[in-house]
Amino acid sequence: MTLALLALPFALVAQAPATISGIIRDARENPIAGANVFVVGTLDGALTDSSGRFTVGTPRQARYHVAVRLLGFRDFDLTIADSALRPLTIVLRTDAQSLTAVAIQASRYVAGDEPGAVLTPLDVVTTPGTAADVNRAIQTLPGVQQVDEGTGLFVRGGDFTETRVYLNDGLLLTPAQVQSPAGTFVGTLDPFLLDAIYFTSGGFPAQYGNALSAVALLNTLGRPAQSSGTFSAGLAAFGANVALAGPLGTGLRFVADRNDLRPVLRLNGSPRQFAVAPRGADRTISLHWNYRPTAKLTLVATEQLGRLRALNETPSVTDTFTVAGRERAAVLSWRDVFGRLSPHVALSSSAIRRTESFGSFDLSSPSRLDQAACAIDVALTDWMTLRAGGEASRLASRIDGSIPSEGSDQRSGARVRLYEVDRSTPSRAAFVELETRPTDDSRLAVGLRRDWSNGVATYDPRVSASSQLRSFGTLTAAFGAYHQAVDPLLQALSDSGQIELPSMRATQVIVGAQWGESTPMLRVEVYDKRYSDLAQQTRDFLTVAAGAGRAHGVDVIARPPPIAGVTTRVVYSFVHSERTDPNSGAMARAAFDVPHSLTAVATRQVLRWITAAVSVRYASGRPFTPVVGATRAPQQPTWTPIYGAPYSERLPAFARVDLSASWFRVVASGVQTVAYVAVTNVLDRRNVYTRLYTADYTSRYDVRSIFNRALYFGGVLTLGGK
Amino acid sequence: MNVHTIRRRAMALALVLVGRTALHAQSNPTPSAKAADSIRVAIEAGVDAGDLTAIEAAAALAERALAAYPDDAMLLHYRAYALYRAGTLVFGRDGSGKARPYFDRARDILEPLSKRPTIPETYGLLASVYGMQIASAKVSMLAGMRLGPKSNATLDRAVAAGPNNPRVWVMRGIGAFNTPSTFGGGLDKAESYLKKALDLAATDAPEPPLPAWGRADAHIWLGRVYAKQKHREEARAEFEKARELQPRNFWITQVLLPSLDRQP
Numbered sequence: 001m002t003l004a005l006l007a008l009p010f011a012l013v014a015q016a017p018a019t020i021s022g023i024i025r026d027a028r029e030n031p032i033a034g035a036n037v038f039v040v041g042t043l044d045g046a047l048t049d050s051s052g053r054f055t056v057g058t059p060r061q062a063r064y065h066v067a068v069r070l071l072g073f074r075d076f077d078l079t080i081a082d083s084a085l086r087p088l089t090i091v092l093r094t095d096a097q098s099l100t101a102v103a104i105q106a107s108r109y110v111a112g113d114e115p116g117a118v119l120t121p122l123d124v125v126t127t128p129g130t131a132a133d134v135n136r137a138i139q140t141l142p143g144v145q146q147v148d149e150g151t152g153l154f155v156r157g158g159d160f161t162e163t164r165v166y167l168n169d170g171l172l173l174t175p176a177q178v179q180s181p182a183g184t185f186v187g188t189l190d191p192f193l194l195d196a197i198y199f200t201s202g203g204f205p206a207q208y209g210n211a212l213s214a215v216a217l218l219n220t221l222g223r224p225a226q227s228s229g230t231f232s233a234g235l236a237a238f239g240a241n242v243a244l245a246g247p248l249g250t251g252l253r254f255v256a257d258r259n260d261l262r263p264v265l266r267l268n269g270s271p272r273q274f275a276v277a278p279r280g281a282d283r284t285i286s287l288h289w290n291y292r293p294t295a296k297l298t299l300v301a302t303e304q305l306g307r308l309r310a311l312n313e314t315p316s317v318t319d320t321f322t323v324a325g326r327e328r329a330a331v332l333s334w335r336d337v338f339g340r341l342s343p344h345v346a347l348s349s350s351a352i353r354r355t356e357s358f359g360s361f362d363l364s365s366p367s368r369l370d371q372a373a374c375a376i377d378v379a380l381t382d383w384m385t386l387r388a389g390g391e392a393s394r395l396a397s398r399i400d401g402s403i404p405s406e407g408s409d410q411r412s413g414a415r416v417r418l419y420e421v422d423r424s425t426p427s428r429a430a431f432v433e434l435e436t437r438p439t440d441d442s443r444l445a446v447g448l449r450r451d452w453s454n455g456v457a458t459y460d461p462r463v464s465a466s467s468q469l470r471s472f473g474t475l476t477a478a479f480g481a482y483h484q485a486v487d488p489l490l491q492a493l494s495d496s497g498q499i500e501l502p503s504m505r506a507t508q509v510i511v512g513a514q515w516g517e518s519t520p521m522l523r524v525e526v527y528d529k530r531y532s533d534l535a536q537q538t539r540d541f542l543t544v545a546a547g548a549g550r551a552h553g554v555d556v557i558a559r560p561p562p563i564a565g566v567t568t569r570v571v572y573s574f575v576h577s578e579r580t581d582p583n584s585g586a587m588a589r590a591a592f593d594v595p596h597s598l599t600a601v602a603t604r605q606v607l608r609w610i611t612a613a614v615s616v617r618y619a620s621g622r623p624f625t626p627v628v629g630a631t632r633a634p635q636q637p638t639w640t641p642i643y644g645a646p647y648s649e650r651l652p653a654f655a656r657v658d659l660s661a662s663w664f665r666v667v668a669s670g671v672q673t674v675a676y677v678a679v680t681n682v683l684d685r686r687n688v689y690t691r692l693y694t695a696d697y698t699s700r701y702d703v704r705s706i707f708n709r710a711l712y713f714g715g716v717l718t719l720g721g722k
Numbered sequence: 723m724n725v726h727t728i729r730r731r732a733m734a735l736a737l738v739l740v741g742r743t744a745l746h747a748q749s750n751p752t753p754s755a756k757a758a759d760s761i762r763v764a765i766e767a768g769v770d771a772g773d774l775t776a777i778e779a780a781a782a783l784a785e786r787a788l789a790a791y792p793d794d795a796m797l798l799h800y801r802a803y804a805l806y807r808a809g810t811l812v813f814g815r816d817g818s819g820k821a822r823p824y825f826d827r828a829r830d831i832l833e834p835l836s837k838r839p840t841i842p843e844t845y846g847l848l849a850s851v852y853g854m855q856i857a858s859a860k861v862s863m864l865a866g867m868r869l870g871p872k873s874n875a876t877l878d879r880a881v882a883a884g885p886n887n888p889r890v891w892v893m894r895g896i897g898a899f900n901t902p903s904t905f906g907g908g909l910d911k912a913e914s915y916l917k918k919a920l921d922l923a924a925t926d927a928p929e930p931p932l933p934a935w936g937r938a939d940a941h942i943w944l945g946r947v948y949a950k951q952k953h954r955e956e957a958r959a960e961f962e963k964a965r966e967l968q969p970r971n972f973w974i975t976q977v978l979l980p981s982l983d984r985q986p
Contacts, residue, residue, distance in 0.1 A: 036782040040789045043757065047782055069785055071827055225837075226875040664867050666906040672871060718871060 020066060020080075021055040022088030024048050027441070032070065032092055040065040040077075068092065093441075104466055105443070106478035106510045107204075107525060109141045109557075111197040119197075127601055128615040129658030129680055134191050138216055140601065142525070142555035142571050143201030145594040146619035146654060148689060149707050154592045155201050156527060157551025157577025158213035158506075161487060165216045166208075168300055170331030170348025171393070173369050189302065190255045192230070192241055193284055195221045201555070202527055203478025203510045206431040206447030206462045207375060207389065212484045212506040212531070220300055223251035223288035232257075234676075234714025236264045249290035256283040268710040273311040275320055280306030294337040301330040313703070315693045316638045317359040317411045325354040342377040344389075359410035360402060363419075365489055367397035383437040387447075390430040397423050397488035407539040409638045417541075421492045427453040427485065433462070442467035451483055454500040458483040473515035476525070482506045486535040486545075494535065494543035501545045505532045519567070521559040528552040536582040549579035549590065566604045573597045581625075581646035588646035589623045596620045612661045621651035621688070630697035639696050651691060656707070657682045674716040684709035751930065757787040758796035759931035765804050766935060772972030774815075777808045795840050796931050799847070802831040803933075806851055809858075818858035825854045836876065842884025843933045846893040849877040853897060873897070874906075888926050889936040891919035895943055899950075909947050916944040938967040942974060949982060958982055 020039065024032045031052025038045025044058040058064065060082060068076040073092040080088075111119035119127075119137065130136040135151035138144060145154040152160030165172045167189065198217040200208075208215045224243035231240050239257030246252065260279040284302035291297065304327045312321035329350040336343060351368040375389030402416035409415070433447030442465070449460040462480035469475060483503040486494075491501055512525030534547030553575035560568055575597075577590040596619065603613040626649045629642040662676040681687075687705040694700070751759075761784045768776030781804035788797050809824030832848040852873035856866045877897060880890045895915035901907025923937040945960030961982065965974050 034778065036785050038782070038786040038789070040786075043783060043786050045782060045786050047779060067789055071823060225872075226879075228871070228875075666870060666874075666901070671906070672867075674867070 017057045018060045018064070018082060018085060019055060019057055020064060020085065020088070022053070022090060024052045024054065024068060024090045024092060026073075026092055029091075032073070035068050035070040035073075035092065037066065037068050040067050104468075104474045104476060104514050105200075105203075106464055106466065106476040106512055107143065107202040107527075107555075108198065108200045111137065111141075111199070128613050128660040128678060129617065129656065134189050134194065134197065134218065137191065138197065138199050140571060140599045140615075141199055141201070142523070142557045143214070143573055144597070145573060145575060145592060146597045146599075146617060147592045147594055147622055148654070149687070149705050153214065153216065154594075155214040156529060156553060156555075156573075157549075157575045157590060157593065158529070159592065162211060162213035162484060162506075163216060164208065164211040164214075165218065167218050167302075167329060167348070168220055168298060168331045168333045169217070169344065169346040169373060170300075170329070170333065171210075171350065171369060171371050171373075172329055172348075173327075173350045173352050173367060189218060190239075190241075190257060190282065190284060193220050193253065193255055193286070195219045202508045202529070203462070203464055203480055205387075205445060205464065206433045206449040206460065207387065209429050209431070209449050209451055209460065209482070210427070210453075210484050212482050212504060213529075220286055220298070221253065222296065222298070223249065223290050224253060228719060230716060230718045232714060232716040235267065235712050236261050237714070249288075249292075251288040251290075253286045253288075254284070257281065264710055264712060268708065270706055270708065275309035275311070276307060276322075278306065278308040280304060292336075296333075296335045298334075299330070299332045301328075303328045312358055313692055314359070314410055315641070315695050315697060316409045316414070319359045319412070321356075321358040323354070323356045325352065327352045340379040342379075343374070344376070345372075345374045347372050359412050360404050360414040360416050361410055363399070363401035363403060365397065365399055365401075367395065367488060369393060369395045385435045386432070387435065388430075388432040390428070392428045393426070395423075395425045395427070395488065397425075399423075399489060399492040403493070403541045405540065406640075407541060408640050411638065414638075419492060423488045423491065425454065425485065425488065427451065439467075441469075451503070453485045453503055456500075456502065458503055458505075473513055476510070476512040476514070478508070478510040480508050482508065486543075490535050490537060490543040493537065493541060494545060501535050501543075502533050504534050506530065516559075519559045520561045521557075523557045524554065525556075526552075526554045531579065534579060536579070538582045544582040544585075547580035547582060548587070549577070551575055551577035551590070553577075564604075566602050568600065568602045571597075571599045583625070583643070584646050586646060588648075591623065591647065593623055593647070594620050606661075609665060610661060610663050613659070615658045617654070617656045617658075619654040621653050623647035623650050624691060625649075627693055627697050627700070632696075641693070641697050651688045652702075654687050655683075655685050656680070656687065657685075672718045674718075675713075676715070677711070677713040680710045680712065681707050682709060754787065754791040754794040754797055755931045757783075757791075758794070758800055761787070761797070761800045761804070762931055762933065765800065765807060768804075769807050770968055770971050772811065772976070774808060774811045777804055777811065780804045781808060795835060795838065795844075798831055798835050799841065799844050799933075800931075802828040802835070802844075802851070803847055805831070806847060806854070809854060813854065813858060821854070822858050825851050825858060829855065836879075841932065842880045842887045842890050845876050845880035845883060846890045849873045849880060849897065850893055852876065853900065857900075886922055888919040888922035888940065889933055891915050891922060892936050892939050892943065895919060895940070895947075899943060899947060909951055913944065913947045916940050916947065920944070938964045938971065941967070942978065945978065949978075954982060 024035050026032055033048055033050045033052060035048045036045060037048060037054045037056055039056060039058045042058055044056055046054045046056050048054045063079055063081050066078045066080060068090055070092060076090055076092055127137060127140055130140065133151060135153060138153060139146065143156050147154045153163040154160050155163050196219045201214045204215045224245045227245050228243045232238060237257055237259035239255065241255045244252045258281045261277045265274065265277055282302065282304040284300065286298060286300040289297040307324035309320050309322045312319060329348065331346060331348040333346040349368065349370045353366040355364045371391060371393035373389065373391035375387060378386045380386055399419045399421040402418050404410045405415040405417055429449060429451045431447060431449040433445055435445040437443055445464045447462040449462065451458050460481040460483055464478040466474055466476040483505050485503050486501040494501055507530045508527060510525055510527045512523065514521065514523040516522060529551040531549035533545065534549055535543050535545045536547050537543055553573060556572045558570045574595060575593065576595060577593040578587055579590040581588040598618040599615065601613060601615045603611060606612050625646045626644040627641040628644040630639040631642065632639045658678065658680045659682055660676060660678040662674055664672065664674050666672045688702040689705045690703045691700055692703055761780050764780035764783060765777060768780055781801055784797055784801035784804060788794065788801060791797055805824045805828040809821045809828065812824060813821035828851045832844060832851060835844055836848050852869045856869050877894060881894065884890045895912045898907040898912035898915055899909065919936060919940040923940060926936065928934050941960045941964035945957045945964065948957035948960060961974055961978050965971065968974065
């Protein structure tokens with residue numbers, strides 16, 4: 001106060017100082033202690049006492065700019081005339097940066113460092129059984145069904161091709177596969193390159209389209225602040241990760257890994273016979289230029305190679321199944337902020353070359369997607385943001401090879417259909433979305449997306465809302481329509497030949513609630529999805545259009561309070577999914593209708609430097625259509641099966657327990673090591689990959705998953721900072 | 723003259739008078755520099771007395787000054803420093819849960835600041851904040867894996883920016899004291915870093931508003947090193963030297979010296 005008096009202009013010294021006083025409360029009318037109340041432009045101020053009261057003396061002025069600041073609450077500013085001075089009652093609103101309805105959005109889950117994240121970046125690499133694979137980590141989030149042990153993302157009763165994956169907002173290809181309907185077993189982006197994963201299992205905003213079920217946004221690490229190097233070696237993989245901080249805001253990251261399952265199979269054995277065990281390599285480089293504090297210019301290029309050869313059986317033939325693939329992607333993204341405008345541009349190219357052969361099945365299906373996308377955020381007011389943008393893309397694909405005419409006869413030399421198809425599919429899209437905060441504790445986003453594909457326009461309205469209720473929690477809701485163009489491979493296999501199949505359509509309605517923020521926390525969501533115009537593949541490798549479907553279910557994630565130092569997360573998903581069976585035309589269970597999926601992960605720090613974790617996974621068995629008999633015409637070498645009711649039986653339930661332990665040690669300043677050991681499928685449960693029949697279909701037998709009990713170990717050496 | 727200009731001028735005048743003690747030491751200090759120095763003095767007084775309210779008041783004072791000079795590096799540094807000091811006091815009294823927001827906020831301020839030209843102490847402070855975030859994390863090992871390399875790198879940056887800055891060496895010594903030798907720290911390293919800090923402090927004469935602490939801290943932590951090594955008399959000598967510099971220091975008089983007397 002004395003100091004403030006000294007500051008007075010001489011002309012004002014004669015006047016008595018002004019006194020600004022009052023009380024500060026929160027929205028629930030509780031007094032707030034420790035808030036910093038002051039007159040802007042002076043150092044005059046005070047901290048509120050335990051009853052929320054304050055008194056500030058300041059030189060008399062015509063008007064006073066009173067500011068209130070407190071961590072966790074929104075800034076409060078008030079200009080008051082000297083003649084109007086009176087005791088103030090100020091209500092502080094919760095800060096938008098804290099976890100409120102703004103951060104909690106329907107079906108949106110974050111793996112990163114930000115508030116409200118359900119997984120940390122370390123969880124992605126340390127969850128037992130995920131093998132440091134990004135897709136497998138996403139599979140532990142609510143809404144993802146554990147259909148089998150592949151890396152496909154089957155979300156809320158949908159096929160894995162209904163989930164789109166973006167790298168720095170550049171779209172990656174998720175092509176349909178004829179012989180591996182659950183997706184590949186290994187090989188997505190190196191998780192150590194990722195800064196955060198934003199996974200939305202439904203109700204995603206208008207910015208994202210051409211997906212019926214879900215989107216996963218993978219954001220890579222930014223420019224390294226310090227140069228560093230990381231070298232890792234394990235039983236089946238080794239790699240290096242180098243980060244270089246350059247001058248003038250530049251930087252570089254480079255990651256290279258090689259993996260080969262042979263040592264693991266040699267040590268632990270395998271229920272499968274591999275001529276070439278799964279192996280591959282990946283390399284990724286990212287270049288960064290932050291040419292001013294708000295600007296980020298990033299180029300990420302990645303290449304992944306993989307192949308395997310394994311003995312495979314069907315009733316008609318036993319042969320070596322060979323698959324080899326190369327996936328490449330490059331994304332150039334730019335983001336900046338100019339006052340209230342925040343533009344963003346992403347140019348991406350994603351290419352996949354895959355060859356598969358087995359019996360008379362011999363297919364090469366290279367495809368390439370080039371896309372340009374741009375968006376701009378305009379902060380209209382402090383509580384309203386307009387987002388608009390567009391994208392243009394071209395999907396070039398080639399289908400080359402032979403596919404058996406009948407799924408029941410895949411012998412070499414069997415009757416086949418030959419394909420030599422080149423397709424080029426241009427598409428465009430535009431979207432607009434208005435995001436508002438009608439009250440301090442609520443959020444409403446309304447958007448519309450228009451897609452042009454094959455000369456046909458589709459319109460997708462999207463609405464998402466959330467509201468934080470007093471002493472209850474946060475309620476969320478979302479509604480939207482979603483379209484997805486038919487995959488070129490399925491298009492090529494359709495009876496309609498060159499006639500373009502219409503885009504598939506889905507509508508989603510989601511309602512949810514969350515109690516708590518990080519730990520303890522409980523989040524529950526229920527949803528209903530309706531499908532139309534579905535294009536699906538028959539067992540004879542033909543595409544049938546105009547399918548319908550429905551899925552509904554409930555997803556739960558809980559983080560109970562730690563007990564005896566053990567932190568836990570439990571994720572449970574229930575789904576009932578049914579679709580038109582493409583073989584019979586009848587409505588039946590979907591091929592990936594897995595009613596119950598449960599994942600529980602417990603982590604505990606042992607001593608000071610060891611972290612131990614256990615994960616338990618359970619999932620209902622995948623449905624299949626049983627064979628109830630078989631016929632064989634004279635002169636025919638193979639039997640033709642007679643199928644029962646579509647998807648009327650299930651494989652045995654899937655269950656797995658995995659353990660891991662990691663030991664961290666700093667060797668010297670800037671040098672640290674991590675050693676880890678993992679045991680997968682500790683109980684050596686015989687999970688079933690598929691069920692097969694003998695050649696005459698009189699008896700059937702199970703094909704076991706390749707993931708039996710296995711020991712894995714390795715280490716990581718890091719030099720320098722992050 | 724618009725309202726904003728009037729406010730800036732009034733603020734400047736206020737800060738000139740507030741920072742009058744600094745006027746004697748600096749020929750032409752800016753108003754924000756004078757405010758920063760006043761805040762520095764307020765923080766040190768609060769730390770000296772172990773008075774959380776005084777430190778929080780100093781942090782609030784920095785916030786008020788930042789309302790007028792939002793990008794001033796020294797004001798940002800001292801706001802973060804006050805939060806760090808408050809956090810460490812809360813950590814000792816109420817545990818990690820209540821201390822965590824102080825360190826989170828300090829880090830939010832320091833990380834952008836460390837990307838601009840700044841004083842070596844800012845890097846050292848950021849490294850210390852990382853250290854306290856590790857100590858106060860729910861699973862400190864996981865936090866250590868994430869923040870440990872950052873802390874080390876930032877401390878290295880501090881040493882590179884201020885190789886002859888005694889406060890940097892004090893912070894390095896504290897880091898080594900709190901880190902087991904198997905993790906790259908240890909008492910021997912702490913002792914050598916703190917002795918180097920004392921050597922440098924003998925000729926250290928920073929001008930306001932630059933940080934001027936360090937000498938008493940080096941004696942305190944060197945005393946703690948000796949106490950841990952069971953060299954009670956050497957420890958007492960260091961604590962006494964610290965008390966000569968800061969006779970009212972709560973930690974020295976009420977905690978460290980009495981604990982030495984209770985040592986078997």
